[in-house]
Amino acid sequence: MSTSICCRCNEEIWPRAVCSSGKAYHPHHFTCKDCGLVVDPTLFFAVDDDVVCSECYLDKHAVRCSACRTPILERGVAAAERKWHEKCFRCVSCRKSLVSTSFFEVNGYLFCRSHYRELFSSRCSGCEKPINRQAVVALSTKWHAKCFKCHLCRKRISARVFWIKNGQPICLACQPVDSQPRNLSTP
Incomplete structure (x- = not known):
């Protein structure tokens, strides 16, 4: 039977050795690399192939x-280059869990899809609701296609050309004599 050599003092270990990460220690040399106290061999953490007591691990390494800034000791979520407890991975607006769903990050804050759209999407010039899909761009603003209507007859403007009267869109059927035609664009 081969004898073990303590990695702390380089002396032979007899009668009992404590082993961790391929290293052997005298029981009194099995100490925390941070605080220097003897560590219980059943309650320690290995950090960079060295021994750390549970108190130092929670304070400095976890x-x-x-x-919530508390240590993650069980399952966690890693996203957006940060980590959370599963229970803390929530939308800041509605507190809905974001585990297993899409989310958006803005300035370090997490949002569910509906609150992100509500708070950060472009708004339609016709109905003031968020624009989630393709928009009509006209008169230096954005519109839902269904909301881009003639200011006079309230019919939807679907042609690529329209008229402007007093800063409002006018369809070709209601074209005023004193207005210039404009081209409609969609992004």
């Missing part, structure tokens, strides 16, 4: 939740 990954902390981006929301």
Whole structure:
């Protein structure tokens, strides 16, 4: 039977060795790399192939939740280059869980799809609601296709050419004599 050599003092270990990460220690040399105290061999963490007691691990080495700043000791979520407890990975507006769903990050804050759209999407010049899909761009603003209507007859303007009267869109059927035609664009 071969004898073990303590990695701390380079002396032979007898009668009992404590082993961790391929290294052997005398029981009194099994100490925390941070605080220097003897560590219980059943309650320690290995950090950079060295021994760390549970108190030092929680204080200095444990990954902390981006929301509550407490150590993540069980399952967590890694997203947007940060980590969270599963229970903390939520929309800042409605507190809905974002685990297994799409989310958006703005300035470090997480949002569910509906609150992101509500808060950050372009708004339609006709109905003031968020524009989620393709928009009609006219008169230096955006519109839902169904909301881009003639200011006079309220019919939807679907032609690529329209008229402007007092800064409002007018369809070709209602074309005023004193207005210039404009081209409609869609992004």
